[in-house]
Structures are given as structure tokens and as C-alpha cells.
Amino acid sequence: MRNRLTCARCGALLPILLLLASAGLAHGQSRYALQEVFRPNDQYRVESRVRLNGRLSVPIDPNQPAKLVDMTGESKISYDERLLSPDPKTNGERSVRIYRQMEFTRKVADRPQSLNLRDAVRRVVLIRRDQTEVSFSPDGPLTWGEMDLIRTDVFTPALVGIAPPRPMAVGESWQVRETAIRELTDLETIEQGSVEATLVEITQWNQRSIARLSIKGTVKGVSEDGPTRHQIEGTLYFDLQSNHLAYLSIVGAQELLDEKGMVAGRIEGRFTLTRTLSNQLSGLDDASVQRISLEPNAENTKMLVDQSDMGFRLTHPRHWRIGTQRNQQITLDDPAGNGMLITIEPLARTPGALQYQVESKQQLAKFQAKILNETRPIRLDSANSIGETFRIDSEMSGQSVTMVYFVLRGSVVGMTIAARVQSKEPAAIVAEIEQIARSVTLMTPTAR
Template identity: 40%
Template sequence: MLSKQLTTCLAVGVGILGLGFARSNVAVAQEKVTLVERFDAANPYRVELKVRLSGRLAVAFEKGKPPEVLPFSGSSTLVYDEKVLPADEPRTAKAIRVYRETEFARTIDGKEQKADIRPAVRRMVVLRSERGKKVPFSPDGPLTWSEIDLIRTDLFSLALVTGLLPAKPVSPGDKWNASPNAVGDLTDFDPIEEGGLVVEFLSVVTLNNKKYAKLQISGTVKGVTDDGPSRQQLSGTAYFDLEANRLTYLNLKGVHELLGPDGKTTGRVDGTFVMTRGPASRGDGLTPTDLQGIALSPTPENSLLLYDNPDFGVKFLHPRRWRVGTVQGKQLTIEESGGGGILLTAESNSTLPTPEQYLTESRAYLAKQKWTVNGSDQPRRISDTPDRVDRFAIDAEVDKQHVQMEYAVVAQAVGGATIAARLPWAEREELRKDVDRIIKSLQIIKRIEK
């Protein structure tokens, strides 16, 4: 349940935007007012976000072929309690939040897709970089890439609210530009190429004996998102509680146009965005006692990602510089940003090679591919229980590149896997630690058949 203040804020928005106020409920302030919200760790707040989208998107299914224009719709609801934490570095920001409700759904060409955040990791620390990039981690367990994707485009209240409010006292009729941080948070543009948002102080309105500053927001912005060059047109209304000194309501309508190389529109999405904010109604997960002894800054351990694929039959942990690439048949690739790569092959217990067989096969494969093998070590047993793990390495060169190949044979109760990792020579020591971590965490979660 939302707090009474949040319910009131929502009623303010519905009343003003949908039905209008009676004249007696509107008071125009002649004197200047200060619209400033203070963020501190002692005062957590609740945020509710609702987004509704519909339109047509140009989706490229094959490289070199023109994209197909497909109908699209989507909706999301997020409810979380949050409080701001001291930043780790200058010009950055940090907050911790506990998600109370999460709903994500979209339909593309009649095919529905849903996403969620697992209950075990709904408490997250969200870091915001100087450029506006949001990076979450959970102190309670590893996140998946899909969970990160859901959060990284979410709003960051400190940047958004501070950037929408004026830097000095204002009177009705005054206008100012929203900060680049606020514009970037609303549009997800990086970079912002042109345009911006203008905020105007319209009036002071009274509802239930409380005064609110009514603001109007509008503008057109052009920039780049993960989908490419885009243009957004936004317009809407916000309300600032003059007694609580909090931005409590924001309602925006927008048009997002995807632009082709020639600048013409290739896709269009229309949407509505509603944010309500008020005091946190629940403190569990955010109290000083709850946070005692918990790492609230990123570490190699709490930044690990979980890959869990029941269809393929494996799950493992990996550092964020690695991403799962192609999944085909019984093989998947894991790619590292600096040129490292891993090939994981799931095997039944009857087809899993012995370490000696795998070494012979690997040397023969490298020779066939015209690699120069400088040397190799013999397979060595790393673990017997609960899993049997054997490792060996090959020092090799290919196309004038010196690399270290790390191999493993992993045998578990319901199946096994072979792992071949290519590590650039200069980074081999650090990347080998990543490979060790992946192998150590690997679990075969379904019986692997021949």
C-alpha cells in the first residue's frame, strides 16, 4: 500500500490533469518561493513509477538486410524505497533501494516478453557516474544481465529532481532549463546532441489544505541511445510540495522517434510516464541495523553476475567484463572486452573426454588451425569433490599474437563440460583469475544427454 502522502500526490495529479481545479483551490503566489529538496541518508523516500508505451519499431534481424517495422507495446511498474548514500567519488552519486513491486512486460509483433527481479536481490545499491550511467549491484547476491538492463534505464531521483528544480527562488511565470543530468535521466541519451527541456513555474495550488508549486515541463531533445540516433518530444506537469519540500508528482507524455542514417524516422513510440514520491512507508532493508556490516561499495565479489540458463543446463558466476555471447546447441561463448574468450561445451558423462584426451584433441586442433604451440603442461587434478575438475594450459601464438590457452574438464553428477579459454598474453594472469572463478562456480543443472 502506498503511504497517505503518495495517495494524495496521485490524487493531485489526477485531479489537476484530468478534471481540473475549482478556482477556489488555486492560489497564485506573488512572492518568490524556493523549490529545493534536500537528500540525506536519514530520510528514505518511496518512489512509484508507471510507464506505458506503444508504437512501431524497426527491428533488424539480419546484418545487411533492411529492418522490419513491427508493432510494439509495453508497460512497467516499479515501487521502491530508497535513500541516498555518500558518494564514493567526486561528481558521482549513490543510493540504496529496496524494490517492493516490479512488473515489466512488452509485446513485439504479438509476442509477449516479461521480466522480473528475483526476490533475493531486490535490495540494490545504484551507482551513477558523472556521465549519468547507472550501475547496480546487490549486497545480497549476484545480479543477472537482464536484471541490470531493467535497472540501468531507471531514474535516479537525486539527479532528476535536483536537475528539474531551479537554482534560485522563483515566481509564477519564471522559466529555466532543466540540467543535462535531468534530461539525460529522462531520455537515456548519451550523448545529448541538441535541444533540451524547459521548466516553467505556473502557479501555487492548494489541495487538502496543502500548497503545491505547479510546474510545466516541455521540450525536444536529440541524442543517441543504445538503439541509435533518436529524437524525443516531452511535455507534462510536476508538483512540488511546498511544506514537505519534495517533488511529489511528475506526469509526462512523450514521443520517441528512432532516426535512420538519413535523419528520417524509422520507428516511433508514444508513451506516458508517471512518478509519485513520498516518505518511505517501510524501513526494512534500509535501517542502520539492516545495513550494518554490509559492503555498500562495489567489490569483485558483490559485482559478480549470474548466468542461469535452464534450457542449456548450466549456471555460473562471472565478472562484469565478460558477457555470454553465442548459445548454440551444446556450446556457448563467453566474451571479454579486451579480447579474451571462452568456449564452454556441455557433455554427457558418457561423452566427456578424459583430461588426456582433451589435451590431445586441443593440440591437434591448434595445429590444424596453423597455430604455433610453444609448450603445454600436463593435466592436473584441481578438485575431486564435490566435482571433479582437471586443468591444463597451452602457450601458443596465432597471427603474431601471443596467447595462453586455459583448459578444464569438469565432471558433475548429471553431466559435465569442457572449457577452452583464450587469454591475451599481457593480461593472462588477471584473466586466469576470472576463468578460475567461472570454473569454480559452474553448475550443471540438468542431465546432459548425448
């Protein structure tokens, strides 16, 4: 589930902000600039809430057609954010956040799901250019689930597209730009429709001038869920003294469309966002920010695979991805076709390195591989487990293939790794694979 209006960005009005709708001011034909300027070092406290419900077409049984099932969900996100100067490499917008809360729960049919951001990585740096976003924690590796939570949260600078192109008078309307629509809906492309914003009134709240805007429209396009239609309607409050978006409330509906354009599922939801400008937020002062790495590198962009239920954790470079998971095996693959098969077993059933080498050669023979070279097992230096590694160079179907193998042992479980290297520069890939193997921590499996 997404945290945007792809089923998610919709929330309840905050009672204190309802007071803003009272007693509009005399405004005549005055025009108001509603454009927020994002300045480096500005700090905001941000909170968002999502509630949603609906029906989705879900494949419950792989051997049966998909069925419509009920779905409910909720997310709670709050963080302090400091805007930074643009990223020196991409010129993308950049900020550092300290999350106070990031929780997501969902129930599809009778299957509950939950996800949150671990305390160890609540400090996060985000870099955004167009629709490309890079996020990392300077304090440790993120999991793919955590990174997806961060990715699907609203990137507030992108909402500048709601603002009009020129100062507006009360009652005037304009078209919301596609950048903001994509941010609210998570559509990758917009094929038809539009969203309109209107300056409804200028009012006073807590001795501050506030512009109230309405937002309404329907758009159709394509998201990672496939063809989708969004209907959104909401209210935005813009602080005219500090020139910032202070509050946004959206009621929305997402219709998932099948190949014939018919509705295959519908999700309704409410999303609220509040932002408070403040320049004295704990942990975001100059001294604190100067102590952390604000640029992505090979170390701080590593990903964490936490399979505590199977008895292991490991880290890997971000361009590697988790492939399949079946029983006690998972695969890791990179875009160049290199891959790793990881098998976790009870310690008593974990083979020794010499036995594993014999088994591996027998497996290669089944694929009619011609063995060109092999090394004897040697010790793998690792602070987290006891391990050995060996290598077999072979030729299969006229192609050179290097296989790198590992046997790792913990106190309760063991692990074998069979890695396939097809790169024209195998040394660099082998080094990455060895780094992944050294990162493995074996432990007693936790209860599911």
C-alpha cells in the same frame, strides 16, 4: 527496451493527485524555491509505471531487410530507498534500495518478452556520478538483464535538473538542464532542442502547499538506439513543505531516425513517478544498513549467467562480457582480448580430459601453432561439479598464447571450456578463468 522515455517513461495519472489541480491559491508576486536537497539518511517510497506502444524497424530475418512491426510494453517498479553519504572513492551520489516489485513485459511483433528482479537480489546499492552508474546487490550477483533494468530506471537525484536556478513566481518559465533531460530520455548526447518548465500554480492538498509545474519540449540527439528525437509533455508536483518532488507524469513520443534523418520507428508512452518521504521504512533503519556492504568490491560486483535452459549457471567478474551464443555454446570475453568458449553437452558425449587434450592439440595444429609446453590434466577443486583442467602454451603467428582447458561433469550434462589468454601477465587472467570455472553449477536443462 528502456525504462526511460526511450520508449518507456510514460504513465497514467494517479486519481488522488488529480485533486491537486483544483482551487489555486492567491499567490500575488510571491516567489518559491523549488529546489530539492538530497540529504543522507532521508528515505522515500517510490513507485513508477510505464505503458507504451508503437512501431519499430526490426530485422526479423537476418537474410531480409528490417520490417516495421508493432510493439507494446509495460513496466511496474516500486521500491523503498534510503539516501547515503557520497561514495568515498568517486564522491558520487549513493543510495540503497529494497525493491518490492520490478517487472517488465514487452511484445515485439508476435514475440513476447519478460524480465523481473529475482527475490534473492531485491536489495541493491546504487552509486551515480554524472552519467556513470554502478549498481550491485550485497546479497548476490545480478544478471546483465537485471542490471540493465536497474540502470534504465530513473535515478531521482538526477531530476534535480528540472528545478529552476532561482526562486520563481507563478507564470514564470525556465530551461530544464541537460542532466535531467538525459535522465528522462536516456539520450547520451543532445544535439538540438530544449525542454521548458513553468510554475503553473500553487495549490493545497491534504493541508500541504504544492507547486504544480508543466514541462514541455522537443530534443534530438543520440542514444544507444542511434539518432533519436523525443517529444515530452508533462506535469510535476513539488511539495513545498518537505521540499521534494512528489509526483511526475510524462506523455512522450520517441522517433527513431535513420541515416537520412527520416523516421524509421515511433514509440508513444506514458510514465508516472510518485515519491513519498518517510523515515521509518522496513529494512532501511541504521542497524540494517550497517550490516551490509555499501561499497563495490570484486565479490559483490560479480555477474550471474543463468542458462538453466542449457543446464548451467556461472558467475564472472564484471569486466568480462557475454559475447555470442549459438546452439549449445556461448563465449565470454574481456577488454584485453582474453576469451572463453563454453560448450554444454549431454554427459555421454562429454569427452574425458585426456581425450579433450588430444582434440585440443589437433585443433591448435590446424592453426599452425607451435606447442611450447603442456601440463597433464589435474583435478579442479569445485564444490559445484566434478572437473579437470590442463594447460597448453603455444606460439601462433609470432605471438605467445596460453590456452587453459576444463572438463566439467554433472549428473545429466557436461561442459568443456577452452580459454585463450593473451595478457602480458597471464597468471592473473588464468586465476580469473579458474575462478569462473569453479563457479559453474551443472543441472538438468529446463524447458524453454
